[in-house]
Amino acid sequence: xxxxxxxxxxxxxxxxxxxxxxxxxxxxxxxxxxxxxxxxxxxxxxxxxxxxxxxxxxxxxxxxxxxxxxxxxxxxxxxxxxxxxxxxxxxxxxxxxxxxxxxxxxxxxxxxxxxxxxxxxxxxxxxxxxxxxxxxxxxxxxxxxxxxxxxxxxxxxxxxxxxxx
Numbered sequence: 001x002x003x004x005x006x007x008x009x010x011x012x013x014x015x016x017x018x019x020x021x022x023x024x025x026x027x028x029x030x031x032x033x034x035x036x037x038x039x040x041x042x043x044x045x046x047x048x049x050x051x052x053x054x055x056x057x058x059x060x061x062x063x064x065x066x067x068x069x070x071x072x073x074x075x076x077x078x079x080x081x082x083x084x085x086x087x088x089x090x091x092x093x094x095x096x097x098x099x100x101x102x103x104x105x106x107x108x109x110x111x112x113x114x115x116x117x118x119x120x121x122x123x124x125x126x127x128x129x130x131x132x133x134x135x136x137x138x139x140x141x142x143x144x145x146x147x148x149x150x151x152x153x154x155x156x157x158x159x160x161x162x163x164x165x
Contacts, residue, residue: 035075042071042081046088047098055098 030036043057050061056068067088074084085097094100094109102110140148 030072030075035072038081039068039072039075042075042084043068045085045098046071047096049092049096 030039040057044055046056046067048054048056048059048061048064048067050063051059054064056064056071070088071084074087079087088096094106100106100109
């Protein structure tokens with residue numbers, strides 16, 4: 001009786017300590033090829049929130065793995081692609097999408113690259129113009145040359161004493 005109770009206690013402890021089993025692993029394909037194709041399509045549309053420049057299909061990050069599992073589980077539960085996208089954007093915002101929709105809250109995401117390109121182009125043009133203007137400085141007239149000579153002669157005319165005398 002004691003051995004059976006100990007075995008039952010061990011079984012319950014191991015069962016509770018083990019991580020919950022997932023419907024599918026990140027590297028497993030769904031049994032239905034059509035569902036797996038939908039999952040792969042969704043993976044390519046979703047951004048890895050850790051890497052930020054990769055889809056969850058390309059990323060090896062733990063969060064990307066968790067998102068792949070979540071997408072597969074929701075597909076198995078019968079959710080449509082739109083429902084899955086809506087669920088993920090409600091949790092993580094439009095940033096989770098590699099191609100966020102154009103709306104008031106994402107206008108900066110769409111316009112910032114063009115604005116930065118325009119600003120960079122304007123800076124380059126202004127710098128080139130300033131450089132060209134500096135090279136094309138007008139020559140000194142006779143009065144300015146005479147004043148410059150007088151200033152230079154005054155600086156050199158210290159009676160041979162030098163600065164340290």
